[in-house]
Amino acid sequence: MPDSETDNVAPMVLIVDDDRMQGRLIGDVCSRIGYRxxxxxSYDVAAELISSTPFSYVTIDLALGDRDGIELLRLIAQLQVRPRVIVISGCEQRILNAAVRLAHSTGVCDAVALPKPIELAALRKALTTAPCDCSTLRRPVREPAVITAADLDHAVSHGxxxxxxxxxxxxxxxKVIGCEALARWDSATLGPVGPDLFIALAERTGAIKELTLQILRSALRLAGEIGRDDATFVVAVNLSATLLSDPTISEDIGRLLREAGVPARSLMIEITETTAMGDVSLAMDTLLRLRIKGIGISMDDFGTGYSSMSVLAQMPFCELKIxxxxxSHCLADPDLWKVVASSVAIARAYNMTTVAEGIEDVATWQALAALGCDGGQGYVFSPALRHDGFRAWRNAWNAELRVKGPPASQTLRKA
Known part of the structure; x- marks a missing residue:
């Protein structure tokens, strides 16, 4: 919070607009609610004020003559204590939405947009919402761990x-219909090591196959245990670009299924668009072999690359993951909601199931269920858990489900 608020002084608002009439209108609203x-x-005046005065709120017109409000957003992002930003503009709504997303991406976590002409009630609401302390949401920057091939070999061999x-x-x-198996590394000497570090190293050093087969064995063990009382349960495992071009990987996966006594329908292989486009011919070869065996293929991270539709049309996917x-923010951002809704419609057209990743609240769960999205993952359900923790969580979830039913279905039944 800015000092002005902590000292019980009326919050200070900076109004940045090259239209003085508009500025007076906003200033009048501020006065009526007791703000200074x-x-x-202009940009220059605003930049000087921002650098010298702590503000609780800043209203910004995107068009500021020779300069624009985007430059000001980047300047605000550099502040240690950041005000709540209210973007006000006559630009089309998609530009306003994009400006707010840009603010969020630069670290201005508390930003909203209002179109011109301003609705005074909406402006009042935006100004009377307490600014959040963005500094508490910033994660401390840590130097990435330096890991070697020897570290990785030790980790793989020692579990x-x-x-x-x-x-x-x-x-x-x-209903719990499955799970995704994610590789995690807790090093005795390095501490937790992120998969973004060790997966890339495993691919460079050639350790990725043994690592993936190890994760597959663990996943199939879980699938076999749960499959005894739920034959529809499916475990998903990610396959890297390196392995997708390995002509023997489909036979290796088939062998692990036989050893575990798990039917092929209980396994889903997830690949990203980038992985699939590495070598389309080899990727198609491997994916077709897996599908012929009865193994499911999921397109992970749909929509994040440049060739999503091309890959979707060419490859034999049966599931699409949004x-x-x-x-995460689809309920607050109409543009993101359109992407989600379109993805569900596209999957339906291809006779594929859809899974939404990153569901963090019940409201999003309910909205996606009403949209017709089939499945979901996210913290509203549970983070990733080790084997025994997952079994215990599933038992507790099923017990509560039998008693209360899911929030999403309760809402849908009432609708």
Whole structure:
């Protein structure tokens, strides 16, 4: 919070607009709710004020003559204590939405947009919403761990890398329909090592196959255990670009299924668009072999690349996973909601099931269920858990589901 608020002084608002009449209108609203305001008719004046005065709120017109409000957003992002930003503009709504997304991406976590002409009630609401302390949401920047091939070999051979399972839920019913097996590394010397570091190293050093087969064994063990009382349960495992071009990988996966005594229908292989486009011919060869065996193929992170539709049309996918970058804020951003809704419609046209990643609240769960999205993953259900933790969580979830039913289905039944 800015000092003006912590000292019980009326919040200070900076009004940045090259239209003085508009500035007076906003200033009048500020006065009526007991705020102080300062008017800046240009970028230069606003920049000087921002650098010297702590503000609780800043209203910004995107068009500021020779300069624009985007430059000001970037300047605000550099502040240690950031005000609530209210973007006000006569630009089309999609530009306003994009400006807010840009603000969020630069670290201005508390930003909203209002179109011109301003609705005074909406402006009042935006000004009376307490600014959040963005500094508490910023994660401390840590130097990435320096890991070597020897570290990775030790981790693979000593079981430091293990499978953690994130539940996959049928959104309409709340049923646990499967999980995604995610590789995790807790090093005795390095601490937790992110998959973005060790997966890339495994691909460079040739350790990725053994690592993936290890995760597959763990996943199939879980599938075999749960499959005894739920034959529809499916585990998903990610396949890297390196392995997708390995002509023997489909036979290796088939062998692991036989050894585990798990039917092929209980396994889903997830690949990203980038992975599929590495070598289309080899990728198609491997994916077709897997599908012929009865193994499911899921397109992960749909919509995040440049060739999503091309890959979708060419490859034999049976599931489409909508990336969390679209799902997490889809209720607050109409453009993101359109992407999510379109993705569900596209999957339906291809006779594929859809899974939304990154569901973090019940409201999003309910909205996606009403839209017709089939499945979901996210913290509203559970983070990824180790084997025993997942089994315990599933038992507790099923017990509660039998008693209360899922929030999403309760809402849908009432509708």
């Amino acid at each position: 305001s300062v008017f800046a008719p 430091e890398i293990y499978a953690a399972f994130q539940p996959k839920i049928e959104l309409a019913t709340g 990336d969390r970058s679209f799902v």
